[in-house]
Amino acid sequence: MRVFEIIIYQLNVLFFDRIRAQKKNQDYSIKSATKMVMLLLHNFAEIMFWYLSMMICILKLEGDFSQQSTVWDYIRSNILNVATFNSNEIEKIVNKTNSNIANLIFFENITGLFMTLLCLARFVNLLPTVKSKDEM
Structure with missing residues (x-):
């Protein structure tokens, strides 16, 4: 639910806050671009x-959580799934009954990461410029 909340909030900030401000004849502004970028990185x-914890919970509930593998093996495999945008490894680990749930979680995660990157692209250019002592 938290990832879904992040997606909805970022859609609101990215698209609808500016429209609401224009309808009220107000200037659209944020308090701090630096704070916004830091919060987006936190998101x-x-x-x-949350993706990692949901996947480990699915494996634990199914009883597929192997005693030979450590938690770090699962962390590495989940990060690899996200880094390559490939859910095939999930389908190998999770049985067919929970495969749809795992794919839904993967889709929600990718959507959340994509929205965060869109918002970061929007607010990074608002960061204050850094003055340089060295002039070229």
Whole structure:
């Protein structure tokens, strides 16, 4: 639910806050671009954490959580799934009954990461410029 909330909030900030401000004849502004970028990076890490915890819970509930593999093996495999945008490894690990749930979780995770990257692209250019002592 938290990842879904992040997606909805980012859609609201990215598209609809500016429209609401224009309808009220107000200037659209944010308090701090630096704070917004830091919060978006936090959202990025949080989405990865929730994806990892949901996948480990599915494996634990199914009883497929092998005693030979460590938690770090599952962390590495889940990060690899997200980094390559490939859910084939999930389907190998999870049985067919929970495969649809795992794919839904994967889709939600990718959507959240994509929205975070869109918002980061929007707000990074608003960061204050850094003055340089060295002139070229």
